[in-house]
Amino acid sequence: MALVRIALAGEGGQGVQSVAEILAEAAYNENKQAIYIPNFGLEQRGGVSIAFIQVSDNRIGAPKFNKADVVIAMSQRAVGRTAGYSDSNTLFVYDDGFNIDPDELPKEAKQIMGLPAINTANNELHPRVFNIIIMGAVIGLTKVVSFEAAQEALENKLGHKFEKNPDLRELNHKALEIGKQMAEKALKEGVAK
């Protein structure tokens, strides 16, 4: 596969970095080249958290990029912070459960779409798995890793928590599936428009 560049952004504490790490690890487990790098500033907590993931069959160059193939902004502030990573080739995704000011959205994008991830998490699953829904959405949008590889990487990272509470495993797997379907549906509808 050719190089895929993904920027994931959200509020500190939403689990952006965890999801990015798991995705990158899943890609690595499938013998792909993968780089994951967090942005990091001074504060330990708070602020917008951004993760940069690149996946490719070939050796990857610079660890960061100026324009992404896919941007997923998981909060209001994240939209403004990541709009600059979008150009005419970018699929810019935001969570439509937040009040996004249309001026904050990127001026240039291949497609801008809203996903109802936070509302789905709150109403159908659990607020805690919001970031896992997003992870499923990334897979649905980019096919950057197989669903199975993602599940396995998720198990590696969170398996110890699932041992203590097996319901969590089901919840997380469901979230992953729902996220993937949500994204695939949105893609279809977006193209149809």
Add this chain to the structure above:
Amino acid sequence: MLKVVDETKKAFLTGNETIAWAALAAGADIMFGYPITPQNEVMHYWTRLAPKYGRGFLQTEDEISAGFTVCGAVQAGKKAFTATAGPGNVLMQEPFGMAEAMRLPLFAIIQQRGGPSSGTVIYSQQEVTLTTFGGNGEGYRVVYSSATHQEIYDYTIKGFNVAWKYRWPTFLLGDGYQAKMREPLEMYNPEEKGIELEPAYPLLGLPGKIGEDREPQHLCNIYSLEEELYDVVMNLSADYERVAPELIEWQEHSCEDADIIILTHGVVSRAADDAVKALRAQGIKAGYFRPITLRPYPTQQLREAIAKSGAKKLLIAESSYGQFERLTKQEIYGETIKIEHLYMPGVGIIDHDIINKVKSVL
């Protein structure tokens, strides 16, 4: 020594974690360190792993102490190392200078962050001057500028060996991006690759009875007369220059018929490699040259690459405001090739940055 890696295996780690594993595999006995971003995780991993392998650790009161405790430990014959960044690197110039003067096999990892002063905690290539020629000496150092996690692993092992074989303070010059990013690499035990670890030996606390078996060791770094110092410095320089050819490492490709040679080091060379390939695909004859050792610099090799290419221009791209260019110019003085530069201090450089610059200067 307990095997660190059971067998050669792939791993997906951050640069900082890679350093901890590589230092273990290299046989490092003890690490001294002080917190400063972005190298903290080297200590976090080392303190968790070290007890299993009988290695030591001390968090010192500051970087000056971390550097001097390493100097002490290597004088006593143990493989010691430290890691730092930014202002910490500034403070460590005092002990690094002592290591130069006394030929101490110190190994240090530098994870460059934005400067000057506290700058940013994130990334830069602004510690080139400091790491190659810092302190009040003549730069008797070996400096490797890594670009991939595989190189971080390989050159950490090599760094310890080079330090103990040649006895110059030796550095792995990384940066905050390499420190914090995750990418695949292969971890191995040096023996499996036919790499022999240099033995450590003490300069102090030697075996034997003083007066009978041996003389007392009197180590110093200060001299009474100008002439004494002159001899010391001339001898150090001669030793350094004599072994430099054995230490030099570099990478080059596509220079033979290049119109423009792109000169980069460290992580930026990844973008340069992509840029050269893209430019060539567009019919632009770009060449790639990357010093791996900044000290000693591959001067001869760069002169040759310039000569045989007939290139009209050299483009130097760095995440600093000219530190790598100044180092290069002092090394290749006399070359008449026109030098262009892309300075992006404290900011990452991607292939498009280099491609656009090449097009604007050609």
Add this chain to the structure above:
Amino acid sequence: MITPAVPKSWYLPSKPHKFCPGCGHGIVLKALGEVIDELEIQDQTIFGCDIGCSLLSWNFFACDSTQTHHGRTTPVMVGIKRARPELISIGYMGDGGGYSIGSQHLLNAAVRNERVTLILVNNTNYGMTGGQMAPTTLPGQKTETTPYGRDPEITGYPTKGPEFIAQVTPDGAYVARATVSKYKQLKRFLRNALRNQIEGNGFSFVEVLSTCPTNWRTNAQQTWHFLEDEMEPYFPVGELKSPFSKGGEK
């Protein structure tokens, strides 16, 4: 709409501040702000901060402020006071900036009885860099560089800063330890410390025991427990030296 009362000496554009939820810095800086207001020294105050979490206070006050290097707040504030004695020089730092990399400066400023006021916030770890051991980390306490618990055999025992400062300072110095769990006392000690500088008596130093749930990985209840039931017994709260009261408040 009710606006909470904030000190006049606070700089509103930098609020809400960037300290973590549950961090004690906000409490200390509120007490300090109120004291600066009450003493009416806002215009003469120079506020200096270190690297680390104290760094986040660099634009906290509506006072002239300077950010320094790690451990170098003390000498910078000394330089300011020596150059312009009429200014009120307040240095703000953490346990690392004061007792580790900055310890030689702190010790020497104390010995010289410099007429500055240094406030050191002690949360037993290096917060901003991710929770490494600090000089004040308690025996057995787990941190990123003592993952198996601090072993005093290897790293020594926690630094009791006010105790050694009280020993080396001459008369006229003010040395105290406060805690964010006792706000009125904290204010009183800060006020005495600044009064000590205003009157030109000598060095003034206040360590404040504080919380760091982020790196302690504690919830609210566990955080207060660690502060009140572990830290306060180890680091006794009170005035160790005071020109204002014989014996000092204990």
